[in-house]
Amino acid sequence: MATELEELVGFLSSPSPPVKKAAVEIVRDLTGSEDGSLSLSKYASTVLPSLSQLLKEKKVHAFPCWKILSAVMKVGLHLSPHSQEQLTSIEVSEPAAEALINLSLNSNLAEKMVEMGMIKTAMDVLYKPDSSIARLLVMLLVNLTQLDSGIVSLLQIEDDKMQGLFVTKLVRSFCRSSDETRDDPFDHVGSILVNISKKEAGRKMLLDSKRGLLKQILRQFDSTSPLRKKGVSGTLRNCCFEAENQLQNLLLISEFLWPALLLPVAGKKIYSEQETSKMPLELGSALSIEREPWDDPEFRVEALESIYLIIVQEAGLRAFWSVNGPRILQDGYEDEEDPKVMEAYERVGSLSIYSWFMAAGQRDPPAPVRHQNDSRFVYDLNQIGIKLIFAVICQRTGKCYQKFEL
Secondary structure, rough: OOOOOHHHHHHOOOOOOOHHHHHHHHHHHHOHHHHHHHHOOHHHHHHHHHHHHOOOOOOOOOOOHHHHHHHEEEEEEEEOOHHHHHHHOOOOOHHHHHHHHOOOOOOOHHHHHHHOOOHHHHHHHHHHOOOOHHHHHHHHHHHOOOOOHHHHHHOOOOEEEEEOOHHHHHHHHHHHHHOOOOOOOOOOOOHHHHHHHHHHOHHHHHHOOOOOHHHHHHHOOOOOOOHHHHHHHHHHHHHHHHHHHHHHHHOOOHHHHHHHHHHHOOOOOOOHHHOOOOHHHHHHHHHHHOOOOOOHHHHHHHHHHHHHHHHHHHHHHHHHHHHHHHHHHHHHHOOOOOHHHHHHHHHHHHHHHHHHHOOOOOOOOOOOEOOOOOOEEEEOOOOHHHHHHHHHHHHOOOOOOOOOOO
16 A cells, blocks of 8 residues: 555656646655655655656646636636646746755765766756746756766766767856846856866866867856855866866966966055056956955965966966966965965965976075975975065066065
8 A cells, every 4th residue: 555655756747737736845845854855765766757857847827717717707618627727827847846956965866866867857958948947957966966977977978979068058058147136047057167177077178278168167257146256266276186287278268367366366456557567468457456355265265276286387387477476476465364365375485486496406495394285395484484485586586576575
């Protein structure tokens, strides 16, 4: 004999729209609690396909019931029960999507969703012209791409002809939609990009110069949406882990790369025309006017970590110097008050001085130490202040963009 929960799950496939609507709303409410989700997980083989199918249901627009009855009375028509059901406004895709989002928090259920092709289903529904649940579908994709299998599915790695299509669509939507609106359905795409860029295959796809995806993403770095900013910052940081092999592709988009990395850590100083003359136009223009501070220290730390990963490479260090990077960081460091961010500044500075000493063939630089969790030698900034670091670089290389005050 079927249990009440089994009957409820069966109603998700009912031919009656009102019954189906009531069932999916109850299921959605159950997924809001850990116990409810656990109970439903026992019927995953039935619940997940049913909810997936409901994502594809179209919203039926109809007259309110009183208008239908009024029309019937005037012309003497008779509506069958089936016709009444069809004319009733039914929306089941929204609660179905909400239920799937909640269930996808369970890694086992999320894995089953990926296996049954939920990412393709979500993408297909997302890009239907009449889709009314775009935001929810993007949130579902965020959860599913927490899994390695979900990332592989979204990247379409196993399909040579379609590989990268889903990601390209999402990036275009992320860049085209307006973050000025209160409820931008594609805001959360930034989180998807962070997820996929945690994997080498995802980073390579985003850094592929022919696709130009990272270039599009970086144009969103000055968005007014904190969610978008976080997505861009995290994605760029992850992509910089490929600097050893993909530095050329990173530097090809320098006009967008350096503003995204340096503006968050540039401090409050307004730069003169002489100081900005050799910088990329977008960076120089932004630094020559008063600008909004990047209040979240996480953004500043991620920007400095990205710079660090780039200047480990000799060509990256040269590029950093070419845009007056050391001076910008020096000014930013003077304004910084957060201890964690200051430590990130100092780590970049210590790597810079060590790299320049090595490049100059100096045999006896100040004693380096190993940084925690890092195999490279860096300098203890308790021994050498960041101003002194840049001053020493200036003295040793002759590359003094501005006077340093010690």
